[in-house]
Amino acid sequence: METGIRTKKKYPYLLIAPALIIIIFIVFVPLVNALIMSFKFYDLRYPKKEAFIGLKNYIDLFTKDSEFWPSLGRTAIWVIFGVTFQFLGGFALALLLNRNFKGKGIARSLSMIPWVVSGVLIGLIWRWLYDGNYGVVNDLLMRLGIIDKAIPFLSQKKWAFPAVIVSVVWQGIPFFCLMLLAAMQGVSSDMYEAADIDGANAWQKLFRITIPSIKNTIYVTLLLRIIWVANSVDIIQNMTAGGPAYATQTIAVYTYQKTQVLNLGYASAIAFVMMAIMLIAAVPYLKSTFKND
Amino acid sequence: MDNIQRLRRRRAKKVLLTFLTLVLPLCLFLLFLLFPFYWMLVTSIKTNAEIYSVPLIYWPKELTWATYVNLFGYFNFLKYMKNSLIVALGTTVLSLVVSTLAAYSFARFSFKGRKALMAMFLTNNMFPTVLLMIPLYSIMRKLHLLYTPYGLILAYTTFTIPFSVWLIQGFIRDMPFSLEEAALIDGCNRAGAFIRIFIPVLTPALLSAGVYMFMQAWNEYTMASLFTNPGSRTIPVALSSLIGQLGVQWDMLCAGGTIAVLPVCIMFFFAQKHLVAGLTAGAVKG
Numbered sequence: 001m002e003t004g005i006r007t008k009k010k011y012p013y014l015l016i017a018p019a020l021i022i023i024i025f026i027v028f029v030p031l032v033n034a035l036i037m038s039f040k041f042y043d044l045r046y047p048k049k050e051a052f053i054g055l056k057n058y059i060d061l062f063t064k065d066s067e068f069w070p071s072l073g074r075t076a077i078w079v080i081f082g083v084t085f086q087f088l089g090g091f092a093l094a095l096l097l098n099r100n101f102k103g104k105g106i107a108r109s110l111s112m113i114p115w116v117v118s119g120v121l122i123g124l125i126w127r128w129l130y131d132g133n134y135g136v137v138n139d140l141l142m143r144l145g146i147i148d149k150a151i152p153f154l155s156q157k158k159w160a161f162p163a164v165i166v167s168v169v170w171q172g173i174p175f176f177c178l179m180l181l182a183a184m185q186g187v188s189s190d191m192y193e194a195a196d197i198d199g200a201n202a203w204q205k206l207f208r209i210t211i212p213s214i215k216n217t218i219y220v221t222l223l224l225r226i227i228w229v230a231n232s233v234d235i236i237q238n239m240t241a242g243g244p245a246y247a248t249q250t251i252a253v254y255t256y257q258k259t260q261v262l263n264l265g266y267a268s269a270i271a272f273v274m275m276a277i278m279l280i281a282a283v284p285y286l287k288s289t290f291k292n293d
Numbered sequence: 294m295d296n297i298q299r300l301r302r303r304r305a306k307k308v309l310l311t312f313l314t315l316v317l318p319l320c321l322f323l324l325f326l327l328f329p330f331y332w333m334l335v336t337s338i339k340t341n342a343e344i345y346s347v348p349l350i351y352w353p354k355e356l357t358w359a360t361y362v363n364l365f366g367y368f369n370f371l372k373y374m375k376n377s378l379i380v381a382l383g384t385t386v387l388s389l390v391v392s393t394l395a396a397y398s399f400a401r402f403s404f405k406g407r408k409a410l411m412a413m414f415l416t417n418n419m420f421p422t423v424l425l426m427i428p429l430y431s432i433m434r435k436l437h438l439l440y441t442p443y444g445l446i447l448a449y450t451t452f453t454i455p456f457s458v459w460l461i462q463g464f465i466r467d468m469p470f471s472l473e474e475a476a477l478i479d480g481c482n483r484a485g486a487f488i489r490i491f492i493p494v495l496t497p498a499l500l501s502a503g504v505y506m507f508m509q510a511w512n513e514y515t516m517a518s519l520f521t522n523p524g525s526r527t528i529p530v531a532l533s534s535l536i537g538q539l540g541v542q543w544d545m546l547c548a549g550g551t552i553a554v555l556p557v558c559i560m561f562f563f564a565q566k567h568l569v570a571g572l573t574a575g576a577v578k579g
Contacts, residue, residue: 011483015398016410019391019454027417027451030428037428089322096319107319109562111326113554116561118512120529121550124536125329128336128543136332139349173326182573217573231421234514238533255423256515264427271424282419286412 034268042265057269067246067254068270072277075230075250078165082229085169087222090176095206097177098184108181115174119234126167127239130154154240157247164239164248168229176221183217184210226281230274330554337361337548344544360548370549373531376442377511377553380527383446384510385503388453393499395454396461397487401473417455422515425451430519440522448516453506460505460571464498465491501567504560511557528553 041053061068097108114122129136132152141147153163191209200208211218233256236242242249242257249257251274258267336344337360339353364370398404399411429448430439438444472494476486492499514529521530532553535546561568 009404012398012402012404012407015394019395019414019458020410022391022447022450023414023417023454026429026447027420027425030425030432031420033428033432034424037431092318093322096315096322099315101315107323109565110323112561112565113330113558114326116508116512116557117554118514118529120512120514120533121553124532124541124546125333125550127541128547129329129332134345134347134349134543136328136349143348170326170329178569179573182569227419231423233423234529238514238536252421252423255421259423259427259430259519264431268424268427271421271427274421275419275424278419278421282416286415 034271037265038268038272040265042263042268044262044264053265057266058273061266061269061273067249070246071249071251071254074161074248075252077161078168078250079226079230081165082168082172083222083225085165086172086176086225086229087218089169089173090178091180093173093177094180094184095210097181111177112174114171115178117171119171119232120238122167122171123235123238126163126170126235127154130163130239155244157244160240160244160247164236167239168232168235171235172225172229175225179217179221180214183214187213223281223284227278230278230281333547333550333554336543337551339544341544360544364545364548364552368531368545368549370531370552373526373528374552376521376525377527379442380445380449380517381507381510383442384449384453385506387446388450388457388506389499389503392454392457392502393461393495396458396465397491399458400462400465414455414458418452420451422452426516426519429516433520439520440525442525445517445520445525445527446510448520449510449513453509457502457506460502461495461499464495464502464571468494498567498571501564501571504564505568505572507560508557511553 038057039052039054041049041051041056043049093111097104097111130138130153132138132150132155135150135153137153138147138150142150151159153159187210191213192205195205195209230250231252233252236248236250236253237256240248242253251270255267255270255274258270335351335353338356338358339350340355340357340359343350343353343355395414399407426448429451433439433444433448438447468491472490473483473486476490477483511527512529513527514533517527517530518533521527526534528549532546532549535542535549
């Protein structure tokens with residue numbers, strides 16, 4: 001490894017110490033706490049009943065909880081559709097912004113704005129756009145003649161989930177675009193010139209040069225996004241709070257709501273199961289990060 | 294004659310092609326991404342009669358500042374802005390200082406346990422917020438940090454420190470070794486070299502990392518909703534509180550949203566160049 005100026009041995013550790021102490025105190029200690037809590041009956045509404053109950057929380061979760069499995073299934077749909085469309089949208093936008101035209105700097109900056117906005121605001125703005133009485137989405141669809149009566153999107157079981165997914169797609173397009181565009185700009189123009197000489201068309205250049213060259217970025221960005229989207233609470237919580245009739249309740253939202261009612265032992269158990277599943281996505285990410293270290 | 298006409302036709306075809314493959318799709322994209330902001334802004338300056346009129350009014354005929362007056366008067370939005378500012382600044386400063394030190398160590402030294410320690414920082418990003426939130430809540434309750442800005446700042450460093458260590462060590466790796474060597478030869482000790490030579494060169498990159506952390510702290514909702522009370526509420530929680538039993542106060546929400554978005558937007562535009570370079574460096578090099 002080329003890193004490393006030789007020096008007194010304690011220096012590197014001293015420099016890491018402050019960050020490490022904070023992280024141990026606010027991440028690893030709480031994590032152990034949460035693990036212990038998940039084996040307990042621990043509900044702040046009934047402080048006197050606090051007791052170890054072994055695996056009961058986990059067993060209840062898998063066998064008795066009628067909301068757990070459906071929430072898990074919804075999380076899968078939320079992640080698969082959400083991330084896929086973010087990726088496709090971000091990729092298409094990056095291709096457009098990678099071309100040379102006047103005002104591309106402005107266009108790039110403007111298209112990033114949804115990314116700097118808080119999830120709460122995104123949830124609430126979209127809730128307003130979807131409003132059944134005064135919502136723009138209904139108004140536009142009616143003006144275009146696609147529907148003839150306003151649909152209360154967020155309060156109908158059939159429409160609520162697709163509607164919520166559209167807003168997370170809207171939020172995620174800029175980040176994908178940002179990462180992919182940077183990668184595309186790193187592809188050497190020689191390759192495209194050579195392809196031009198050989199008479200390749202635009203599709204061939206896209207599939208034979210662009211995509212293979214930025215494969216790694218695509219992979220890492222997808223993994224990061226999967227983890228973020230699976231963990232996100234704020235958009236759904238502020239659009240539908242998991243409703244109507246649980247139609248939009250994902251595991252993250254479910255855990256969040258269990259925390260709100262202060263049933264912390266049970267909520268910890270759900271969160272650990274969620275993390276175990278998330279690690280499946282995280283392991284390849286960590287591997288790829290360390291490969292190039 | 295014929296030739297000119299053919300040329301003209303070819304030119305027209307090219308213009309049409311550019312329009313169909315670039316201008317039109319790009320405009321549609323921007324419309325999709327930006328229209329919600331336009332709608333938020335317009336709702337915040339419309340009169341109530343115009344907000345709730347069918348068919349909808351896309352271009353307001355009458356403007357009013359009444360909503361903003363209400364927002365800062367009756368709703369006391371300035372208090373929430375102040376709370377958010379304290380938490381966001383606190384998070385940024387604390388994470389910048391400790392992360393820069395750690396990042397310098399990771400980027401410039403080879404030492405025993407380096408990989409394992411790096412892994413510790415990186416895996417942090419994987420833990421679900423909801424998982425950490427639960428034990429943090431009970432710890433903060435015991436330490437009386439609940440409902441104080443300190444509690445929230447500490448909670449936010451769970452995700453800002455790991456991320457900024459990763460980001461800043463990327464920045465440092467891009468700096469030539471000769472920088473420090475020159476300083477060391479000139480008789481600076483290592484700490485002197487770090488402070489006098491390194492930090493000034495690194496400042497633009499650090500500022501953009503700081504902007505990113507500020508943005509995250511400014512926007513965070515999930516933890517803030519549990520760790521604040523009506524007195525210490527930050528903007529996202531305050532906005533969320535506008536959802537009532539009978540519906541949402543849309544005019545206030547849109548005005549508050551507009552005010553909340555502005556500072557982060559402006560900061561982002563300034564920090565954009567470095568930030569994008571830093572964020573993508575890790576992935577692109579891979």
